[in-house]
Amino acid sequence: MIRSTLSQSAKFTRRLALGLAVATALSAMLPATSVFAAAKNSIVIGMGGEPSGLDPTVAAPVFIGQVTWQNIFEGLVTIDRDGKIQPQLADSWEISEDGKTYTFKLHEGVKFHDGEVFDSAVAKSSLERARGDASVNPQKRFFAAISSIETPDATTLVLKLKQPSGSLLYWLGWPASVMVGTKSAETNKTIPIGTGPFKFVNWAKGDKVELARNMDYWNKDVTVALDKATFRFIPDPQAQAAALKSGDVDAFPEFGAPELMASFEGDARLGTFIGNTELKVVAGMNNAVKPFNDKRVRQALMMAVDRATIIEGAWSGFGTAIGSHYTPNDRGYVNTTGVLSYDAEKAKALLAEAGYPNGLSFTIKAPQMPYAQRTSQVLQAMFAEIGVTMTIETTEFPAKWVSDVLKGANYEMTIVAHAEPMDIDIFSRDPYYFNYKNPTFNEIIKNVELTADPVEQEELYQDAQKILAQDVPALFLFVMPKLGVWDKKIQGLWENEPIPSNVLTDVHWEE
Known part of the structure; x- marks a missing residue:
C-alpha cells in the first residue's frame, strides 16, 4: 500500500515536472511580444501599413507620424488629444500685436537621445532645414511666412514673419514641424533620434519597429509607464483580427476591417472604441481635363452619389457624410451635404445639358486599400444608373499613386x-493634383492666414466650404471614423484622432 502510494506520488511528480518543462519550453517559443505584454510594462500596437521611413520632416505618409510623433520626436508646441495647442519644447511664447513676431522661451535641460543639447541654435537649424531651398519637408508651406529666425540667447527663439500667419502656431505642433538635431538630421529616416519619451531600438523591415523608454526624458512632469513599445505591421484585416484575438497584438488603434468589428462583441478581453478622425474620403477629379473641366459634369456626378449607401457599402455603415473638404470636428464646420444631394434624374439632365446625353466614360485610379476599392465599386454602380461608365484601375499606394496622381496629375478620377x-487649403495650392482654380476661393484661404481672430477665421472657412460644395472639384463622400480594438486593461490610448498618431506617453495597463 505504501509502495503503491509512493508510486502514484512519483508518477504525479514526473507528470508535474514534465508539465513544467513543456510550459517552460512553450514560453521560450512564444513571441517576445507576448512575454512583454504579460509583464504589463510594454505594448504591441498593430498598424495596417508600414512607414516608408521614420522622419516625418521629409515625407508625408501618416504611418511615419503614427510611429514617431510624440514618441520619438517632439515640437516647439504639440497638439493634445482634444486638438488644442499645448507647450512642449517651448515653455511659452508671445506674439506681437501685428502678428509678425513670435518669441518662444525654450525649455532648459533638454537633450536629444544621442546627447546633443536642444537650444535655440538647434531649433533655428531645424526650422531652416524645413523651410530652406533644399527642403523636402512635406509641409514646407507651413514655414513660408517666416522671413528670418533670431536667437538672442540659448533659450530664446524669435521668428520674424513677412506677413501674419494665423495658423502658424497650430502648424508648429504637426509631425512635419518636429525638432531634429544637427548631428542626427540626415539619418533620421532609418535611425530616428529625437527628444521624446521613447528611443528607437530596431526596425525589422516588413515586420515591426521597436521603441524603448527614454530613461533620461527631460519632462519630469510626465510619468511614462511603458518600458517597451512595438509597432507591428499587418496589412490584411483578417490577420489583424486574428492577431488581436490570439494576443499577439495588444491593440489596433486603427482597425482596418469595419465589417469585422461585430466579431469582438462580447469578448471578455478586447473592447471596441469608435472615435473621430480627419480622414476625409474624396474622389478627386482632374479639373484641367475633359469632361471634368466642366462644372456641370462634376455636379452631375455628385448628384448621382447617395452618400448613405456609400458609407454602408464601403465601410459597413461607419462614417459621417460630408459635402465639402471639412469634418464636423473642425471649427467653423457647415453641413453642406444638401447643396448637391442625391438626385439621379437631375444628374442625367445636367449631363445632357453639358453635352453628354448618352453618358460618358472615364477611369478611376483607386489605391489598393479596402476603403478605396469598396467605395470605387459602389460609385461604379451608381454612375451606371445615369449612363456613366467608370473603369477601376487599382493603383499601388503610396509609390505609384504619388507618382501618377499627386505629382504627375496623370489621371481622370482618383x-x-x-x-x-x-487642410481645405489644398484646393488653393498651385500646383496640386485637382488642378482646381478659383481666385475667389484662393483669396478666402489667403485671408484666413492674415488674421489671428478665430471668429473671422471661422467665417472665412464657412465661405470656403460653401464654394467647394458648389464647385465640386472632388466628390466629397465621408469621414472615416477611428475604429479601435484593444485590450480593455489598456488605458491612455487616444480614442479620437485630431492628428494621425499613436501617442504612448500616457499609455499604461490597468492593474
Whole structure:
C-alpha cells in the first residue's frame, strides 16, 4: 500500500515536472511580444501599413507620424488629444500685436537621445532645414511666412514673419514641424533620434519597429509607464483580427476591417472604441481635363452619389457624410451635404445639358486599400444608373499613386482619404493634383492666414466650404471614423484622432 502510494506520488511528480518543462519550453517559443505584454510594462500596437521611413520632416505618409510623433520626436508646441495647442519644447511664447513676431522661451535641460543639447541654435537649424531651398519637408508651406529666425540667447527663439500667419502656431505642433538635431538630421529616416519619451531600438523591415523608454526624458512632469513599445505591421484585416484575438497584438488603434468589428462583441478581453478622425474620403477629379473641366459634369456626378449607401457599402455603415473638404470636428464646420444631394434624374439632365446625353466614360485610379476599392465599386454602380461608365484601375499606394496622381496629375478620377486636419487649403495650392482654380476661393484661404481672430477665421472657412460644395472639384463622400480594438486593461490610448498618431506617453495597463 505504501509502495503503491509512493508510486502514484512519483508518477504525479514526473507528470508535474514534465508539465513544467513543456510550459517552460512553450514560453521560450512564444513571441517576445507576448512575454512583454504579460509583464504589463510594454505594448504591441498593430498598424495596417508600414512607414516608408521614420522622419516625418521629409515625407508625408501618416504611418511615419503614427510611429514617431510624440514618441520619438517632439515640437516647439504639440497638439493634445482634444486638438488644442499645448507647450512642449517651448515653455511659452508671445506674439506681437501685428502678428509678425513670435518669441518662444525654450525649455532648459533638454537633450536629444544621442546627447546633443536642444537650444535655440538647434531649433533655428531645424526650422531652416524645413523651410530652406533644399527642403523636402512635406509641409514646407507651413514655414513660408517666416522671413528670418533670431536667437538672442540659448533659450530664446524669435521668428520674424513677412506677413501674419494665423495658423502658424497650430502648424508648429504637426509631425512635419518636429525638432531634429544637427548631428542626427540626415539619418533620421532609418535611425530616428529625437527628444521624446521613447528611443528607437530596431526596425525589422516588413515586420515591426521597436521603441524603448527614454530613461533620461527631460519632462519630469510626465510619468511614462511603458518600458517597451512595438509597432507591428499587418496589412490584411483578417490577420489583424486574428492577431488581436490570439494576443499577439495588444491593440489596433486603427482597425482596418469595419465589417469585422461585430466579431469582438462580447469578448471578455478586447473592447471596441469608435472615435473621430480627419480622414476625409474624396474622389478627386482632374479639373484641367475633359469632361471634368466642366462644372456641370462634376455636379452631375455628385448628384448621382447617395452618400448613405456609400458609407454602408464601403465601410459597413461607419462614417459621417460630408459635402465639402471639412469634418464636423473642425471649427467653423457647415453641413453642406444638401447643396448637391442625391438626385439621379437631375444628374442625367445636367449631363445632357453639358453635352453628354448618352453618358460618358472615364477611369478611376483607386489605391489598393479596402476603403478605396469598396467605395470605387459602389460609385461604379451608381454612375451606371445615369449612363456613366467608370473603369477601376487599382493603383499601388503610396509609390505609384504619388507618382501618377499627386505629382504627375496623370489621371481622370482618383480616390483617397486625406488625413491632414484643416487642410481645405489644398484646393488653393498651385500646383496640386485637382488642378482646381478659383481666385475667389484662393483669396478666402489667403485671408484666413492674415488674421489671428478665430471668429473671422471661422467665417472665412464657412465661405470656403460653401464654394467647394458648389464647385465640386472632388466628390466629397465621408469621414472615416477611428475604429479601435484593444485590450480593455489598456488605458491612455487616444480614442479620437485630431492628428494621425499613436501617442504612448500616457499609455499604461490597468492593474
